[in-house]
Amino acid sequence: MRRFVRSHATELALLAVIAVICVFLSFATDRFFTLGNAFDLLNTSSVNIIFAVGLLVVLIAGGIDISFAVAASVVQYLAATVLGWIGGGNWIIGLIIAGALGVALGCINAFLIHGFRIISIVATISTFNIFFGLLMFFTGGVSIYNLPDWLTTRVVLFEREMADGTWAEITLPVLIMATCVFATWTLITRTTTGRQLYAFGDNPEGARRFGINIGAMQFIAFGWLGLMAGVAGLVQAHYAQEVVPNALYGRELDVLAAVVLGGARLGGGKGSVLGCILGVLLVSITQNGLNLMGVSPFAFKMIVGAIILAAITLSNTSIERLLPFLKSRRVPS
């Protein structure tokens, strides 16, 4: 038990913060503490969680990626176009196409970073601009509303009528998200490749001396994020029922903040899937709660920013440092 607390300090701190916010919201609003709202939260957080577990892999391998959200927009557009050509398709074909396109875009980043030894933040800021620039140029900023029927139909996996007559539903994005989460967890904690990614992020020179293929590490990390971004792009198009070229613009920083909040270290070697999910949930629970409380949406960003700061400080600092009086009372020397 002590070992668990010690090695999961960030996750536990996040859980504590989430619990406090949940308790507060349960009393402050009458809608928050319902099954329907909990399922809503899961449905709406799915896209960000898929992005987050992808980005987690890149952060663990010691990189960073700014371009994945606009890459997902590019994938949405290309996938919608390709699906139009082949005349419809279905979810399986859609996910394969979107995933493959995402992997290709991720590999462009890996190629720039490994082939030309460009540091990842610079390489991906460049591709962020290139991807977005190309997308806006070729689409002229025009959205696609004419999507295949299967993509715009809601798929309900589980539903239950509540006492007040509303329906609590779990939809397909949650299943896709759960699959992505499980796959990422397996990759990074259960396979030798995952441990090599951690080692590479932790000490690149040490990893090199062990004969780990550094290029392969970059392609796996950025390729995985590309895969997740492609899938998330398709899921987002399904959720929004349309493809808007700048819909995901700016999402990269929200996801990055959530992943770092979840204990992943900028610089590599550290981070967990659980922390990453909790990081995303903390942000979306806060937004959801503010929404239910009727707070102006213009205040959201400000409050979310403050909560991220508070949570990061709490998970990085021991309680004794924040509240020194606790320590002096407990330790009579």
Add this chain to the structure above:
Amino acid sequence: MADQALDVAASRPLLSLRNVNMTFGGVKALKNVSFEVLPGEVHCLAGENGSGKSTLIKVITGVYRPEAGAVIDYDGQSYSHMSPVTAQASGIQVIWQDLALFPEMTVAENIAFQTVIGRWPRLVNYAEMRRVAINALQRLGVTLDVDRALHHFPIAQRQIVAIARALVGEAKLVFMDEPTASLTQSETDYLLDVVRNLSASGVAVVFVSHRLAEVLEISSRVTVLRDGALVGVYPTKGLTQSRITELMTGKTFDYSVLHRDLSRSPAMLEVKGLSRPGEFEDVSLTVRRGETLGITGLLGAGRTELALTLFGMRKPKSGSVVLDGKPVRFGSNRDAIAAGVAYLSEDRLSLGLIQPQAIADNMVIASLDKILSGGFISSDRKRSLVNRWIRDLGIRIGKQNDAISTLSGGNQQRVAIAKWLATEPKLLILDAPTVGVDVGARAGIFDIVSKLADSGLAIILISDEVPEVYFNTDRVLHMAQGRIVGEFTPGATTLQAIEEAVYA
């Protein structure tokens, strides 16, 4: 020990090198060197920086290819050169100075990392990793919590992890490059015990160290290199530190204690009853102008904490400090620098110098206000300041704008000293100034210290090597568990008596 030496002398060598020559850009790095290691032996490779030790290790591990004519006999096979792959596959392992470990991973993963290497991805077998790791640690006679992340452990235990990792690779011959450079005395003793266990289990160890006391303690034979050539191979029995130094440098050093009469010199620093609970208690000391005061003691004795407090980086709970006749109370180390206190950090590599930056920039970083002209840095003033210290301290550099990392340890330390001298201090605190510095270069640094003292500077020299403070200071204070427990005058007390008191 003597019996063991006879035993190993009877067996056939595990490794035998002959006619090894290496040339880099017209400079002969190795001249016709031969080298021999017996199975299970602890063999020491001694030599100053640039004497060819690292080059020789790299030839044996296959990083460099020696010139034609070299013969490498290893474990019954003969090679004209090694490759890194054959070297590793046949059980030659190097424990690098920078360890190449993964701090965020657990001890078990670090030790058994070999098991997750391979061409194709597989599932990780954590139970197997734990078993392999515990096994390797058992062979070394060590117990560590293998499920804890490595960064929780002090550097000495990380060394153990690195050794255990080498064992997992079925090592027969392990090279340890300066394994104790950043360890304190007690940590070193612990590591040496582990090396003994390693050797007892049949693994030969080649030990490279600047600390000659250890060399004498751990090894059965010593091979000495100088300027790329073999000086000789000597049984450790019968060697002394000064004899090894002579062999390594080709010069004789006179080890004698200082004899300076400072009784009439005014006090520069007077500390009374200084305390920081948990770090040091009731410390009182005086340093006179022109005096060098030594402070020695084991790890955790509170030496560095005391130094940082005198330098204003920590605040004392009680007690008083008088500097040059004026009571002082520093709010930060900026106040201390302004008042004339300089502190040479114990960790030169990460704290003392900014490695990628130029020599000149490193030297002026603490005294930027002295080279200002109209509010901006004057490059003329900077150059003349840097030139002056390079000349005064005899620092050997290429160009002022070369990165500090291009210099040898001894010259880097001189730059670090120059950086503080440029602030025109009254009190200079040197914390472990010779860690990772050659024997020859050490003598150079202490020459400088001695001249500085003669010019009227008060100096505090902190070191856990008792001989270092014995031969280079006027008085020695012994610190233990945060208190000053003894005061000695070198010459009046024997070195042995102080060593016994400190290491008891």
